[in-house]
Amino acid sequence: MPDVLVLIEHADDTVAKASLELLTLARRIGTPVAIAVGGPSPSVVEKLGGYGASTILSTDDESVSSSVTAGVVGLLASLISSREVAAALLPSTAEGKEIAGRLAVRLDAGVLTDAVDVTSSGGEIVVEQSVFGGSTVVHAAATRGVPVITVRSNSVTPEESPATPSVETVSVADDGGRHAAVTSRSPVSAGGRPGLTEASVVVAGGRGVGAAEKFALIEELADVLSGAVGASRAATDAGWYPHAAQVGQTGVTVAPQLYIACGISGAIQHRAGMQTAKTIVAINKDAEAPIFELADFGVVGDLHAVVPQLIAEVRERKG
Amino acid sequence: MKIVVCVKQVPDTWSEKRLDPADQTLDRAAADGVIDELDTYAVEEALKLKESLGDATVVVLAMGPAGAAESLRKALSMGADEAVHIVDDALHGSDALATSLVLAKAIEQIGYDLVLLGSESTDARMGVMAAMLAERLGVPQATLASGVAVDGTSLRVTRMTSAAQEEVAATLPAVVSVLEKINEPRYPSFKGIMAAKSKPTSTLSLADLGIDASSVGLAAAATKVLDSTARPPRGERTIIKDDGDAGARIADFLASRKLL
Structure with missing residues (x-):
């Protein structure tokens, strides 16, 4: 072969x-x-x-x-x-x-x-x-x-x-070409979390999260599930979370085992980056949000009430 | 200093995209065409470099059907100085290899110190063009830039890979691709829109570039699409309204899928 x-x-x-x-x-x-x-x-x-x-x-x-x-x-x-x-x-x-x-x-x-x-x-x-x-x-x-x-x-x-x-x-012969040289390299740390594209679980927050400090809730859910944190463009454009975490057409494409969308409406821009996830869970206040078309399990409700309960349940069941 | 910015006309990011069943190429009629948003960051970076360097010319370059002229006009109205449009029926269905061949020939013909473009296109999303252009032109590749500084004949770029942040040094001429976090593209002003109408624009055909039509287009592609199908709809969906126990019910669902 x-x-x-x-x-x-x-x-x-x-x-x-x-x-x-x-x-x-x-x-x-x-x-x-x-x-x-x-x-x-x-x-x-x-x-x-x-x-x-x-x-x-x-x-x-x-x-x-x-x-x-x-x-x-x-x-x-x-x-x-x-x-x-x-x-x-x-x-x-x-x-x-x-x-x-x-x-x-x-x-x-x-x-x-x-x-x-x-x-x-x-x-x-x-x-x-x-x-x-x-x-x-x-x-x-x-x-x-x-x-x-x-x-x-x-x-x-x-x-x-x-x-x-x-x-x-193996060795490589010098090709004699002019190349750009890397003068320093510092590894990107995801704060102990798995990388966004490699993670089996991604928990993402959008406009519904409401504020930068509220992303702590999204991070906490990601951590109890050993997952990575993503964000919609609305959230990164608002400055609530770093651009590097943006999932979507102009950001990162992810295909995890589980994707949990919190307060994300699911515009095409976002769906383009996550709709091949194996299982999708969505939490959104708006029952008409397009994210529910993709969700295997959807909750129409306030993420600020649902997510803390979910975190507690996961902690309890994982012992 | 001459900066060539490559821009691509793509279906609007917010629209549905599909392949034409006849030849498995992008159905450009199915969605509104716009300048690729990721390329507007390259245009903005070129304009910022021009402002800081003083003596520089920004040429925007696009390959594509007649409609691509609109993307060039948008870049001119942002402040670019000249536009060059490569248009030729024989280009239909060209793959990335052929596209890079054509763009590289045009860039050489225009003359350049720096080539700027977006890190990928929002339609094909291959993310290969900047690297291919550097290979074809035989110049340094300083890509995935979140910051660019030009000083005389040298270039420094902050490069963001998936694993690391790198500081990169190169000599000009060079090819640089930019990430969207690099800047905030300006909106064309009314004055800019009016001025764009009188800026020099030219078109180039394959013959003008000395490229044989048989080396580009769908027939010359190094890859072929065997079939394409719309993704089947997802299976059974469960949507509930939170009655105070939704967190527990999500946990039940995850457990049923063996995800806990």
């Missing part, structure tokens, strides 16, 4: 859950080869092996880690030209998509972003995409080159498949 290159997101001793999802998908269409920029620690190697990576290719090359996308693109392009590769899988993060785009130009290959599923059918690799904010489901394939595919997190449940990977160090 040809290789499927998987670009891994890892830090110190942890591997992103999204990377384990990519390895799970890669196994369906070929032999997973994990690409780790920065020497992977023994626990990272063990984790990648546990999810079926047959080979781990790593580089400590400063030019790869300190350039904006260009170094990783060069590394992936050289691996694709020197190995038999069926596809390259990358995370559907903003930077993952940038790498995919550049790589596709360099290889003159088809690029498919925001896949929610990847399958192989009669030798052709087919992706499922959820477009226009989840209102339309599309199947697509590359017509030339090695398909470069970015996959949304939470698209598949990671499945273990123990392997003992070989770890090889």
Whole structure:
């Protein structure tokens, strides 16, 4: 089976859950080869092996880690030209998509972003995409080159498949190009909460929350459910919550197991970012709010009364 | 200093979008076209740079059907100096690879020190164009910017990735994409709207750019849509009115779905 290159997101001793999802998908269409920029620690190697990576290719090359996308693109392009590769899988993060785009130009290959599923059918690799904010489901394939595919997190449940990977160090030749250089990097902290796109549970607040300080209630519900906090555009535009938490057309797209919309009317702008969530719960005062069209369970009521009760119930049931 | 801002005409963010069943391309007739909101942040940033640098020209560039001229006019009325519209029937159905090829040729022809654009489009949402342009033009990519500072021949950008905030340095010319948090786009003034009518605008065809029509359009795309379907409606819905126990009932529901 040809290789499927998987670009891994890892830090110190942890591997992103999204990377384990990519390895799970890669196994369906070929032999997973994990690409780790920065020497992977023994626990990272063990984790990648546990999810079926047959080979781990790593580089400590400063030019790869300190350039904006260009170094990783060069590394992936050289691996694709020197190995038999069926596809390259990358995370559907903003930077993952940038790498995919550049790589596709360099290889003159088809690029498919925001896949929610990847399958192989009669030798052709087919992706499922959820477009226009989840209102339309599309199947697509590359017509030339090695398909470069970015996959949304939470698209598949990671499945273990123990392997003992070989770890090889690869180097990248200087391409002589002018590249932007990263001069400093500070990790973004979500205050101990899971990242918005990776979280299994997202609790989001909108106009109905009423004030910045009232977001403490949304955060408290998120915390008892071990979830992330999102916000509608109305709430971020009002300055109640940071822009980075905005879920919607011009913000982040999430597809968690559970999405709880609190005081969000559900304009298309917002629905575009959350309607592929597996289960949706909505709390809103207005019985006519469009969010109820999407809700598996909806409550017409005041979130300031309903949410505290829900928090207490969850605490009690979780013991 | 010449700043080229790429703008895209897209269906209004607040409207429903769909694919044309005939050829699986965006049905542009089904929704009102507007300048992509995310590109207005790029226009604003270009205008702010021009104000701080003094001697700079802001050229707005769009590729798209005739209607895209409206998006260019909007950018001119905000304060851009010139507009260039790439319009050619052969472009219909072009994928991101072809679009980046065409835009890069036009940018080279116009001449540039800095290329600015939004971090993604609100319709396709691929988020690849800035990176593709940097690759095609062979210049530094300083993208996902929440802050931009230009000093003579160099550039500093604060870049926000999903994992980190990065400080990035590059030399000009370069490609920069901006995030929506970077600024607050100005509304065109009445004076700006009137002035836009007399600003230089030009159109370019594929022939003007020396691009063979067979290398763009739907037939040349490196990807193909096999099928598209409207997402099936969600299953059974339960909507209740809060009678003082809604919090407990949500917890019951979550437990029934094994989400607690």
